[in-house]
Amino acid sequence: MTAKSAELPASFASGSVLARRNPTVKLALLFVVSLAMVFIFDPVTPAVLYVVALAAVVASTRLPLRTLALGHVPFLAFGLGILMVNALSRPGYILWDAGPLRITAEGLSVGGSLALRTLVIGILAIGFIASTDGVALMGSLHQHARLGSRITYAVLAGYRMLQEMPREWQTIRQAHAVRAQLRPDGSLPSGLAAYGRAAFALLVVSVRKGERMAQSLESRGLGLTPRTTWRKIPLTRTDWLMAAAVLAVLGGIVYASHVLGFLEGYDALFS
Amino acid sequence: MPAEPALALHDVAVEFPRRDAAVLRGITLRLEPGEHLIVLGASGSGKSTLLQAITGVVPHTVLSTLTGSVSVKGTATTDASVVELSRHVGVLAQDPSSGVCLPDVEQELALPLENRAVPPEHISARIDHALSLVGAAGLRQRQTNKLSGGEGQRVALAASLIAEPALLLLDEPTSMLDPAGLTAVRQAIDAAAAAYGPAVVLVEHRLDDYAGRAGIAGLPGRALVLGDAGQVLADGATAAVLAGSAGRLNARGCWLPLETELLAVTGQPGGLGSRDVCSALRALALPDDDGGAPDAPGAGDTVLAAENVSVSRGAGRKKRRRRRADRVEPAILRNVNVELRRGEITALLGANGTGKTSLLLTLAGLLPPAEGTVLGARPGMVFQNPEHQFVAHTVAEEVRHGRPDAAPDFFNHLLEQHRLTHLADQSPFRLSGGEKRRLSVAAMLAHERPSLLADEPTFGLDRRDTIATASAFKQAAAGGSAILFSSHDLRTVAALADRAVVVAERTVIADGAVFDVLRDANVLARAGLRLPPLLDWLLAEFASDREIRRVLDRLDAAVSGGSSVQRLAGSRA
Numbered sequence: 001m002t003a004k005s006a007e008l009p010a011s012f013a014s015g016s017v018l019a020r021r022n023p024t025v026k027l028a029l030l031f032v033v034s035l036a037m038v039f040i041f042d043p044v045t046p047a048v049l050y051v052v053a054l055a056a057v058v059a060s061t062r063l064p065l066r067t068l069a070l071g072h073v074p075f076l077a078f079g080l081g082i083l084m085v086n087a088l089s090r091p092g093y094i095l096w097d098a099g100p101l102r103i104t105a106e107g108l109s110v111g112g113s114l115a116l117r118t119l120v121i122g123i124l125a126i127g128f129i130a131s132t133d134g135v136a137l138m139g140s141l142h143q144h145a146r147l148g149s150r151i152t153y154a155v156l157a158g159y160r161m162l163q164e165m166p167r168e169w170q171t172i173r174q175a176h177a178v179r180a181q182l183r184p185d186g187s188l189p190s191g192l193a194a195y196g197r198a199a200f201a202l203l204v205v206s207v208r209k210g211e212r213m214a215q216s217l218e219s220r221g222l223g224l225t226p227r228t229t230w231r232k233i234p235l236t237r238t239d240w241l242m243a244a245a246v247l248a249v250l251g252g253i254v255y256a257s258h259v260l261g262f263l264e265g266y267d268a269l270f271s
Numbered sequence: 272m273p274a275e276p277a278l279a280l281h282d283v284a285v286e287f288p289r290r291d292a293a294v295l296r297g298i299t300l301r302l303e304p305g306e307h308l309i310v311l312g313a314s315g316s317g318k319s320t321l322l323q324a325i326t327g328v329v330p331h332t333v334l335s336t337l338t339g340s341v342s343v344k345g346t347a348t349t350d351a352s353v354v355e356l357s358r359h360v361g362v363l364a365q366d367p368s369s370g371v372c373l374p375d376v377e378q379e380l381a382l383p384l385e386n387r388a389v390p391p392e393h394i395s396a397r398i399d400h401a402l403s404l405v406g407a408a409g410l411r412q413r414q415t416n417k418l419s420g421g422e423g424q425r426v427a428l429a430a431s432l433i434a435e436p437a438l439l440l441l442d443e444p445t446s447m448l449d450p451a452g453l454t455a456v457r458q459a460i461d462a463a464a465a466a467y468g469p470a471v472v473l474v475e476h477r478l479d480d481y482a483g484r485a486g487i488a489g490l491p492g493r494a495l496v497l498g499d500a501g502q503v504l505a506d507g508a509t510a511a512v513l514a515g516s517a518g519r520l521n522a523r524g525c526w527l528p529l530e531t532e533l534l535a536v537t538g539q540p541g542g543l544g545s546r547d548v549c550s551a552l553r554a555l556a557l558p559d560d561d562g563g564a565p566d567a568p569g570a571g572d573t574v575l576a577a578e579n580v581s582v583s584r585g586a587g588r589k590k591r592r593r594r595r596a597d598r599v600e601p602a603i604l605r606n607v608n609v610e611l612r613r614g615e616i617t618a619l620l621g622a623n624g625t626g627k628t629s630l631l632l633t634l635a636g637l638l639p640p641a642e643g644t645v646l647g648a649r650p651g652m653v654f655q656n657p658e659h660q661f662v663a664h665t666v667a668e669e670v671r672h673g674r675p676d677a678a679p680d681f682f683n684h685l686l687e688q689h690r691l692t693h694l695a696d697q698s699p700f701r702l703s704g705g706e707k708r709r710l711s712v713a714a715m716l717a718h719e720r721p722s723l724l725a726d727e728p729t730f731g732l733d734r735r736d737t738i739a740t741a742s743a744f745k746q747a748a749a750g751g752s753a754i755l756f757s758s759h760d761l762r763t764v765a766a767l768a769d770r771a772v773v774v775a776e777r778t779v780i781a782d783g784a785v786f787d788v789l790r791d792a793n794v795l796a797r798a799g800l801r802l803p804p805l806l807d808w809l810l811a812e813f814a815s816d817r818e819i820r821r822v823l824d825r826l827d828a829a830v831s832g833g834s835s836v837q838r839l840a841g842s843r844a
Contacts, residue, residue: 135374153382157372163416164368168659174637175659178652179673179718197662204700205658212369215328215353219362220372220430221386223354230381230394 018060018131022239023140026132029246030124036250037117041268043109045257046116052249053120057127068126075122079115086111110268134159140233150223157213161206168205172198275345277438277470278302278325283339285320285329285501294320295501298339304437307464307471307491309509311478311516313523314703314733317501318474322440325472326360327353344437358387361431361469363460365443367423371415376402376426379415383434401429404466405459419623421452425459432467439469446477446731449623450759450801453480457489476733482528484804486542487513490528496520514540524735524830529805536829543808552808555825556818570769571613574721574753575634575647580607582629583641602641604630605778611647611722611753616744618768618785619757622799625774627757628655631724634755650722655730657711661699666691669699670714682717689713689743705736712743716752723747725756729763738827741767762803765789766823773798786816 018026033049040046058068092106135156142152176198177188257263283298294317302308312318323329327348330337341348344359364370373379380398389397402408405425410418418426424444432439444460445453464471473491475481482489487510494512496505496519504519505512513520513531521527521535530542537551581602603626611617621627632638634645635652654660663669670682670691686692689709694702699710708728715723725744729737741763744754755772758764764771764785771788773781775798781788788794789802790810802810809819 135378149386153373156374156378160372160374160416163374171654171656172659174632174635175652175654176662177637178635178660179662179715181673182649201659201661205656209366209369212364212366213372215326215332216362216364216370216372216427217382218353219326219357219360220383221354221357221434222382224358224386224388226388227386228384228388228391230385230391232391 014131014133016061016131018057018127019133021131021242022144022233022235023132023137024144024233025235025239025243026128027137027141029243030121030128032247033124033250034121036254037120039265040117040254040263041110041113041266042257042262042264043112043116044262045254046113046120048253048257049250050116050120050123052253053123053127057123061127061131063126063130067130071126071130072119072122075118075125079118079122082118083108083111083115086114106268113264113268136233139229139231140235143229143233144235149227153217153222154214157217158210161209161213165202165206169198169202172201172205176201274304276301276342277304277306277344278472279340279342280324281340283324283337283341285317285324286336288334293501295324295497297502299503300495300506302438302470302472304470305468306493307473308493308495309473309475309478309491310495310497311512311520311525312497313499313520313525314476314705314736316497316499318497319442320501321497322362322442322472322474324348325438325440326362327351327356357436358434359437361434361436361439363424363428363431363439363441363444365446367418367420367427367447370427371418371423371430374414374416376410376413376415376418379426380430380433383430387434389434397433401433401463402426404432404463405429406455406462407459419452420448421455424448424452424456428456428459428463432463432469435467436469439464439467439471441471441473441475443475443477444473445481446475450480451623451799454483457481457483477526478528479526479532479803486528486530499523521829524733524738526734529803532826536826543804549808549812552822553812555822556813558821570615571751573610573612573647575611575645575650575755577607577609577634577640577645578643580633580643580645581605581641582607582626582633582638584626584629584638603777604774605642607643607774607779609634609755609772609779609782611650611755613721613751613753614748615770616748616754616756616768617770617772618764619755619772619774620761620764620788620798620800621757621774623759625798626777627774628726630774631726631755631757635724648721650724651715651718651720653711653715653723653725653728655727657707658700660711660714664698665696666699666702666710667695669710670717672714674717677717685713685717688746690739705732705739708732708736708740709743712740716743716747721751722753722755725754727758728756729758729760735830737763738830741827761789761800761806762823765806765809765819766827773800775799784816786810786819 037046087103087107088101090104090107090110092104094102095105095108096103138152138156141147142149176194180189180194183189254263278300280298280300283295284293285295286293298321310318310321320329323333324337324341325343325348329335331353337349343356346356346359348356371379373382377398380401381394384394384397398411399408402411405428407422407425407429410422410426415423415426441460445456448456471491478490490509492509494507494509495503496512496516498504505516513527514534517527517531517535521532527535533542533548534540537548539545539547539551541548543549582604583602607630619627619630629638631652633640635650636645661669662672667682667686670685686695689712691710691713694706699707702710712728729740732740744756744767748754768785770783771781771785772779773788773794780797781791781794789806795802809822813819
C-alpha cells in the first residue's frame with residue numbers, strides 16, 4: 001500500500017547549478033519574466049526567449065530529456081489551445097478557409113505569441129520546480145521575503161499531511177468498498193456519491209489531524225519571539241549575479257527585438 | 272529560596288458548553304520540580320482535559336470555562352497564551368503521525384530551539400544529544416514520513432524535551448504503538464526524563480503495557496486517581512494508590528499492572544509470585560456447579576479459503592486489467608493457505624510489517640492476490656481505524672448503509688445488541704473510541720456476510736471496550752460467522768480465538784488450535800511474539816485449554832461486574 005507519489009525526491013535536480021541558487025530569487029525572477037511577457041504580443045520575441053530559457057534551464061539543471069518533455073505536456077496543450085482559438089477566431093487577413101473555418105495571419109501571430117509565452121513561463125516553472133526543494137523555499141521565503149514563521153511552518157506541516165493523504169484515501173476507499181452494493185456484474189460501484197462519502201471521511205480525518213498538528217506546533221513554541229534561524233538559506237553574490245544576468249538577457253532580447261522591428265505590444269491585438 | 276513548584280493547580284474546575292456536568296472539579300495538585308505523576312481514571316473521567324488545562328489549550332483554544340487556578344513554573348495559564356506557556360511545557364501526544372510536523376527529523380528538532388532563540392551554533396549539538404538520549408541517533412538524516420510509529424514517537428519525544436521544559440506531559444504516549452515500538456519508546460521516556468529532569472505528568476490507560484515487566488515499579492512514583500465526576504479520588508504513592516483503588520479501576524475498564532488486577536479480582540497482593548494469588552487463580556479455573564459452560568459447537572463448513580495465495584501490496588494499485596503490464600512488486604507473503612470455517616474464530620498473529628493487513632485486504636477481495644486464488648462468498652471487513660469506514664451522518668444511517676432490504680426491526684435489534692440505541696442520532700465521527708468500534712462492527716455485521724475479517728479490532732481501546740468487542744465477535748461466531756482477526760494482544764487472543772494463524776518469514780509458519788500455537792515456543796520466537804506473564808503462567812499451570820479460558824473469562828467478567836470472585840461466579844450461573 002505504498003503511495004509512490006510520496007516517495008519522489010524533494011527535487012529532481014538537487015545538486016545542480018540552479019538548485020544551489022536562492023529559492024526566493026528564483027521565484028522572483030520567474031515572476032518578473034512572467035510579468036514582462038504580459039506586454040509582448042509578437043511571436044518572435046517569446047520564441048527567442050523560449051530557446052534561450054530552454055538552453056539555460058537544461059544547462060543549469062541537467063534534467064533528463066524525459067522529465068523535461070513530460071513537464072512540457074500541460075504547457076504545450078494549453079499553448080496549442082490558445083493558438084487554435086486565436087488562429088480560428090481572430091479577424092484579419094485570411095490565409096486559409098474552408099466553410100465556416102478560416103485562419104487569419106493576425107490570429108496566427110497573436111496566438112503564436114501567446115502560445116510561446118506559455119512555453120516561456122512553462123520552461124522557467126519547470127526549471128524552478130525541478131531545482132527547488134519545497135522546504136528550502138519556505139525557509140527562504142521566511143528569511144528573505146518576511147513570510148511569518150507561523151505561516152511558513154503551517155505550510156510545511158500541511159505538506160507533510162499531503163504526503164500521507166494518498167495512503168489515507170486508499171484505505172478509506174477500501175473500507176467503503178467492503179459495504180458497497182456491487183453492480184450486477186460483480187464490480188464495485190464508482191459513482192460520484194461514493195467519492196463524496198470518501199472525501200468527507202478524508203476531510204474529517206484530516207481536519208482532526210490538522211488540529212492535533214497545530215497543537216503540536218504550538219507546544220514546540222511556534223510563534224514565540226524573538227526566534228533564531230538555524231540553517232540560513234544562503235543569499236550570495238552569485239544569486240544577485242544570476243538575477244542581473246537574467247534581467248540583462250531579458251532586456252537585451254526585448255531591445256534587440258524592438259530594434260529589428262519584431263517587437264509588438266498590445267497594439268497587435270487591435271491591428 | 273523555596274523551590275517553585277513545576278505545576279500547581281488550586282481548586283480547578285472545567286466546564287464545556289453543551290455538557291451538563293463539569294468535566295473536572297475541585298482539583299488541587301502540586302508537583303515539585305522533577306517529580307513524576309501518573310493520572311489514572313476510566314475513559315471519560317477528564318484525564319485529557321486535565322492535560323489540556325495544564326497546556327492552556329483549556330480555556331484558550333477549546334471553548335470552555337476554567338475556574339480556580341493553574342500555574343506552570345509560577346506562570347498562571349490564564350495570563351499566558353498556549354505558545355507562551357510552551358516555554359515551560361513539553362507535550363508528547365499519542366499519535367506519532369501528528370506529533371511530528373515537519374518533513375525532516377532535523378528540522379523537527381531544530382524548530383523548538385529556533386523558537387526559543389537558541390544561538391544557531393548550539394543547535395546541531397543539541398539535536399545530536401536529544402536524539403541519542405531517545406535512542407534515535409541514527410534517525411537524524413531521515414524524512415519524517417518514512418518513520419515507523421515507534422521511531423516517530425521517539426523523535427516527537429526528543430522534540431518535546433530538547434528545549435528543556437520544566438514539565439513534560441505524556442498523553443497516552445504508547446497507546447498507538449506495536450509491542451516493539453512500545454518497548455523502545457518506554458526506554459526512551461525513562462532515559463530522556465532522567466537526563467533532562469523535568470517534572471512528568473503521564474496519562475495512560477494501558478498501565479500493564481506501560482509498566483511492562485517491572486510491574487508497578489515501572490510506573491511514576493506518584494499517582495492521582497480521577498473519579499467519574501472529574502474529582503480527585505486518591506493521591507499518593509503509586510503502589511499504595513493502586514492497592515486502594517484496584518477494584519474500582521479494574522471494574523471501570525482500566526488496563527492495570529497484572530499485580531494490581533489480580534489484587535482486584537482475588538483480593539490478594541503479590542501477583543503471580545504469591546502463593547495465595549496462584550491458588551485463587553486455580554480456583555477461578557474450577558467449573559461452575561452446573562458443570563461449566565457448554566462446549567462451543569465445533570467448526571462448520573469452510574466459507575472462505577485462500578489457496579496458494581501470494582500477497583503483494585503493489586498488485587492492487589493499478590486497475591486490474593493493467594496489472595500484468597505493471598512492474599510487479601515482490602510478494603510480502605507467499606504460499607498462504609488459510610481456511611475460515613463457520614462458527615470459528617481465528618486469530619492472525621505476527622510482528623508489525625509482516626503483511627497481516629495486506630493479507631486481510633487480499634482475503635476481503637480489496638487487493639488482488641499476486642498468485643493463487645481466494646474462494647468463497649464476499650467477506651465483511653472491519654478496519655483498524657473505524658473512522659475510515661464511516662459513510663453516514665448518523666449512527667442509525669450508518670448501520671443501514673448498503674442494506675436497503677432489511678426491516679427496521681432488524682436494525683433496532685442490532686443497535687440494541689451493540690449498545691448503540693442511545694446514540695442513534697449522533698454523528699459517527701463524534702463517538703468515543705469504544706463506541707466507534709462497536710458501530711463499525713455492528714454496521715459490518717448488518718450485512719450478514721458468512722465471514723468477518725478484522726484488522727486490530729481492539730487496538731487503542733480500554734479494557735471494557737476490548738471485552739465488548741470480543742463478546743460481539745463471540746456472538747457473531749455463535750450465530751454461524753467465520754471470523755479472522757489480527758491482534759498484538761495475546762491475552763485477548765487467548766480469551767477469544769479458537770484457532771491461530773501465525774505469519775512470519777514471508778509465509779504462514781503455523782496454523783492450529785490457539786493454545787497449541789501459543790505453547791509452541793519455536794513458533795513464537797520465529798514470529799517475534801512474547802507471551803504476557805499471565806498467559807505464560809496459565810499455559811504452564813493448566814493442561815486443559817478449557818481451564819485457561821475459564822480463568823481469562825472470569826478475570827474479564829470482573830471488569831463490568833463487581834470485584835469479588837463469589838459474585839462473579841454467582842452471576843455467571
